[in-house]
Amino acid sequence: MSSIKSVVLSCAGIGSRLGLGQTKALIKIKDKSIIRWQLELLKDVEDIRIVIGYQANDVVKEVLKVRKDVVFVYNHNYFNTKTGASFYLGSQDAREYVIEWDGDLLVHPDDIKKILDTNGEFVCYSDISSDEAVYVQINDNNDVINFSRSSGDYEWTGPVCMKKSKVFYTTGNVFEQIEPNLPIKGMKIRAYDIDTFEDYKRVSEFIKNW
Amino acid sequence: MKFIFDLDGTITAQETLPLIASHFQVQAEISELTKETIHGNIPFVESFIRRVHILGKLPVDEISDLLEEVKLHRKVLDFIHENKKDCIIATGNLDCWIEKLVMKIGCEYFTSEAIVENNRVNSIKNILKKELIVKKYQDQGEKVVYIGDGNNDMEAMRISNVAIATGLTHHPANNILPFSDYLIFSEKALCRQLNQLF
Numbered sequence: 046m047s048s049i050k051s052v053v054l055s056c057a058g059i060g061s062r063l064g065l066g067q068t069k070a071l072i073k074i075k076d077k078s079i080i081r082w083q084l085e086l087l088k089d090v091e092d093i094r095i096v097i098g099y100q101a102n103d104v105v106k107e108v109l110k111v112r113k114d115v116v117f118v119y120n121h122n123y124f125n126t127k128t129g130a131s132f133y134l135g136s137q138d139a140r141e142y143v144i145e146w147d148g149d150l151l152v153h154p155d156d157i158k159k160i161l162d163t164n165g166e167f168v169c170y171s172d173i174s175s176d177e178a179v180y181v182q183i184n185d186n187n188d189v190i191n192f193s194r195s196s197g198d199y200e201w202t203g204p205v206c207m208k209k210s211k212v213f214y215t216t217g218n219v220f221e222q223i224e225p226n227l228p229i230k231g232m233k234i235r236a237y238d239i240d241t242f243e244d245y246k247r248v249s250e251f252i253k254n255w
Numbered sequence: 256m257k258f259i260f261d262l263d264g265t266i267t268a269q270e271t272l273p274l275i276a277s278h279f280q281v282q283a284e285i286s287e288l289t290k291e292t293i294h295g296n297i298p299f300v301e302s303f304i305r306r307v308h309i310l311g312k313l314p315v316d317e318i319s320d321l322l323e324e325v326k327l328h329r330k331v332l333d334f335i336h337e338n339k340k341d342c343i344i345a346t347g348n349l350d351c352w353i354e355k356l357v358m359k360i361g362c363e364y365f366t367s368e369a370i371v372e373n374n375r376v377n378s379i380k381n382i383l384k385k386e387l388i389v390k391k392y393q394d395q396g397e398k399v400v401y402i403g404d405g406n407n408d409m410e411a412m413r414i415s416n417v418a419i420a421t422g423l424t425h426h427p428a429n430n431i432l433p434f435s436d437y438l439i440f441s442e443k444a445l446c447r448q449l450n451q452l453f
Contacts, residue, residue, distance in 0.1 A: 092447060092451075101432075113444070115444060116437055117437060118437055119436060119437070119438065134436075138451050139451065
C-alpha cells in the first residue's frame, strides 16, 4: 500500500443496536474478535489508527495481542457522536489520504488488496444485505452520486478513501462527510457490516469459506 | 511546534529511580513507592519527596554516572536528534542526578532542582511543574505536543495541544488517559506519529 495513506478503524461505539453489550470490535466471529480479523487482513498497512471510546482498555488489550505498532486515537465523546466524529479524529495527524473502516465491517480478503492498491479517492459499496442499510446510487461511469436512507442500487458499507484535508468534523455519520464531495469513483466489493443481531448471524454464515 | 518529552520511561527504556535503588541495593524501600506512584495511588509530589529522602543519602556523582549510561529508546532519541531545536525534556527528576544524561541527549531540558552538599542531596529546592513548561511555549505562540506516561504528566497533557500517552516501558498511568489524544505502545508508531504532526 502507498505510504501516503492511513487506515482509520472506528472502534469507539457502544454497539447498542446489536444488543450484545459490548463494542462491536470485540464481538467474536468464528472464535475470533472482529478487530483481530481486521488487523490480520490489514497486516501490510503501516499506519493503522484505531479510534477507541467505549471499552477502550479492552480494545487496546485485544489489539496488542496482534500488533503493537498502531496509533490509538481517543474519541472521548463517543456516547454523543457517531462514526463521522471518529473518522475526523482518526484523520487528524494522519497521512495525506485516509481510508475509513468501520469497526464492524468485514471485507472479503480478495477485495482488500484492491482497496489498498487503488490510488485517489473512492467509495466502496456492496450488494444489499443489511437490515438497516444506507443505499448508494451510481451513474454510468460507476461514480457514486448519492446516498439515501430509502432506496438505491447498492448498500453503502465503506470503506471510503478521502483526502485528509476534506474530512470535516461532524457528530453524524461518515456518509455525511462524503456527500459534499460527490460524485466520487465507486468500487464494488464484498463486505458485510454488523448493525443488528440478524446481520451478525448472516455474517457468520458469509465468512464460512474465507 | 514544540515536542515536550517526559524523560523516565518515555526517552529512557528504564525508570531511573528504581535503577538507582537497584544499583545501591535499596529496592525494597523504593519499589512499592514507585509502583504505587505509577498507578496513581500516591500523589507524585509526596512520592517524589519520600523517594528523594531515601536516595538523597547516596553519592550524587555515582548516581549521575550511572544514569548517564541508562538504556534509551533509540528511535525516540533519533527523532530528538533530528529535531533538536523543537524538542524539550520536562522531567521531575533532580538536576544533579540527570544533568549528564540530558546533556548527552542534547536538547533543551527542565528538571527539578536540588541543593547538594558533600556529594549528597541536602534538600529539594524546586519540583518541576511540567504544565508551566507547556504554558511557557504556548505563550510564545507554539503548538505544544506533549509525550508522557506518568501521573505527574497529567496536568501538562491536559493543557497541551496534542497529548500522546505512551506505554513504551510500562502501561501509562490510567489518570492521564482521559486527557490523551493518542495512546501508543511502540517506538516505531510513536516516531511515525510525531513526524506526521509536522
